[in-house]
Amino acid sequence: xxxxxxxxxxxxxxxxxxxxxxxxxxxxxxxxxxxxxxxxxxxxxxxxxxxxxxxxxxxxxxxxxxxxxxxxxxxxxxxxxxxxxxxxxxxxxxxxxxxxxxxxxxxxxxxxxxxx
Amino acid sequence: xxxxxxxxxxxxxxxxxxxxxxxxxxxxxxxxxxxxxxxxxxxxxxxxxxxxxxxxxxxxxxxxxxxxxxxxxxxxxxxxxxxxxxxxxxxxxxxxxxxxxxxxxxxxxxxxx
Numbered sequence: 001x002x003x004x005x006x007x008x009x010x011x012x013x014x015x016x017x018x019x020x021x022x023x024x025x026x027x028x029x030x031x032x033x034x035x036x037x038x039x040x041x042x043x044x045x046x047x048x049x050x051x052x053x054x055x056x057x058x059x060x061x062x063x064x065x066x067x068x069x070x071x072x073x074x075x076x077x078x079x080x081x082x083x084x085x086x087x088x089x090x091x092x093x094x095x096x097x098x099x100x101x102x103x104x105x106x107x108x109x110x111x112x113x114x115x116x
Numbered sequence: 117x118x119x120x121x122x123x124x125x126x127x128x129x130x131x132x133x134x135x136x137x138x139x140x141x142x143x144x145x146x147x148x149x150x151x152x153x154x155x156x157x158x159x160x161x162x163x164x165x166x167x168x169x170x171x172x173x174x175x176x177x178x179x180x181x182x183x184x185x186x187x188x189x190x191x192x193x194x195x196x197x198x199x200x201x202x203x204x205x206x207x208x209x210x211x212x213x214x215x216x217x218x219x220x221x222x223x224x225x226x227x228x229x
Binding site: 004009031033035040041042043044045048058090092094096102103104105106107108109110 | 120122125148150152157158159160161162165167168206208210215216217218219220221222
C-alpha cells in the first residue's frame, strides 16, 4: 500500500511566522504535489515536483515555496504566514516522471493550518 | 486549459436510494478523469478513474461512472446509498503537463436514514 504521511494534522501559527509542512511518501514516486483545500473551491495546486531538486509552480504559488532534497520528501514553506493562508494543505504523490497522465495521485491525510 | 464543474455543492439522498453526482469537464486534449472521496478529517481516496480503456468504469464501494464524450460528462452513480457513503466527492481531470490534476469544487453527499 502506498503511504503518504504529513508531519502534522493540526498547526496553529502566528502571522509573520515561517511555517514548514513536511510530506513523505514511501513508494519511490517521482512526482509530488502540494494542494490547498478550501470550502467551495476544491483543491488548488500550489507547487509540484517531478524529480529531486526540481519544482514547478502550480496555479496558486504566491506566498509559498517548496523544497525537495530527497526523492521521498517534499516540503512546503510559508515564508511569512498570513491569515489568508489558513487552510487545509494536502500532499500527494504519483509515479512516472513527466506523468503518464492516467497515474493515480495518492494523498496524505492533510494538515489543517490556522494562522492567527 | 482544463476545468471541471460539479453540479450541486450538496446532495442529499435517503438510504437505499440512487446516488447521482454530476461532473462535466472541459479539456483541450483527451482527458483522463478521476473521482476521489474524502471522509471527514481524512485525505482523498481514489474511487475510480477513466483512462480510455472503457467508457463505463467500476470503482470501489459499488460506485461507477460513465464517460460520455459528446456530453463532456463523467457522472458518478451508485444504485443504493449507504450511510457510510456520506462524504465529500471530488471529480478531477488530467491531461496536461506533468500528471497535474484539476479538481472540481466538490459535492458533499448526505445520506438520510
